[in-house]
Amino acid sequence: MAEITAQLVKQLRDMTGAGMMDCKKALLETNGDIEAAVEFLRKAGIAKAAKKLDREAKDGRIEAVLSEDGRKGAMIALSSETDFVAKNDEFIDFAKKLAMLSMEKAIASVEELEKISLGEKTVSDAITELIAKIGENIKLRKVEYFDANDGGFVLQYIHPGNKVGVMVELSTSASGDERVRNLAKEIAMQIAFSNPVAVSRSEVPQEVIEKEKKLYEEQAREEGKPDAAIPKIVEGRLRKFLEENCLLEQEYIRDSDKKIFDLIDDTSREVGEEISVRRFVRFEIGAA
Secondary structure, three states: OOOOOHHHHHHHHHHHOOOHHHHHHHHHHOOOOHHHHHHHHHHOOOOOOOOOOOHHHOEEEEEEEEOOOOOEEEEEEEEEOOHHHHOOHHHHHHHHHHHHHHHHOOOOOHHHHHHOEEOOEEHHHHHHHHHHHHOOOOEEEEEEEEEOOOOOEEEEEEOOOOOEEEEEEEEOOOOOOHHHHHHHHHHHHHHHHHOOOEOOHHHOOHHHHHHHHHHHHHHHHHOOOOHHHHHHHHHHHHHHHHHHHEHHHOEEOOEEEEEHHHHHHHHHHHHOOOOEEEEEEEEEOOOO
8 A cells, every 4th residue: 555645645635626535535545546546536526626736837828929811820838837937028028939939930849849949049948048047947838830721710819817828710711801700709718718628529539538438437336326327327428528528519608598609600691601610729827
């Protein structure tokens, strides 16, 4: 049996938001395996949020940049240890430079961007230099680049405080219509608020679906449901999961009587052109 230390219990509590006693019990049940303990708490309905604890990434800033024609965009997440550094002018300026560099070089990965030259040094070396100057750990956490080169446009939304950022690409021939632009803004804000996992059901990774099904089956068994009823219970809970986590099926945050696909259909009819969400990305400082 692994030693269940107070530090391990605190780490699990920080990851899940569960109480100290529940965390200790979960660790005892899973022989000190913290990832298994997170799943244990989630199955029991105790965990409030399963997120990875990473001291270096608990704060930071998101920056995004868009091309003049609105067809290309880039977004980066640069992490720091404290909000104080995240609001530092030099840190902000550096984050903006990285976003611009990502768009100019069409780079969509951290590893690739770190190798690119920024002045006389690489981005990786520039980060090391900034760490030495500011005195905190700084890490390029995420990078994304979109290019709507075959029709449509890119729109970005950075929530006040620069802790949550969204970049969405819409496919349409009516990209210049203000109604379509307003729709894109509403969709971006929806993504920021509701954090969907995919645009539609067909894009949800199979491993995610299988993991959810297994979880719901185990929950049903622990609830004492009869074996014959479990498949239908799993199906119902999975359907609810997909409705809540697929963008097109989510309830519109401004009008719960509408789904996002209704919002898109309404605007498509108004402008007389088909509109679809091609892809999106959502960054959140401190999230996995």
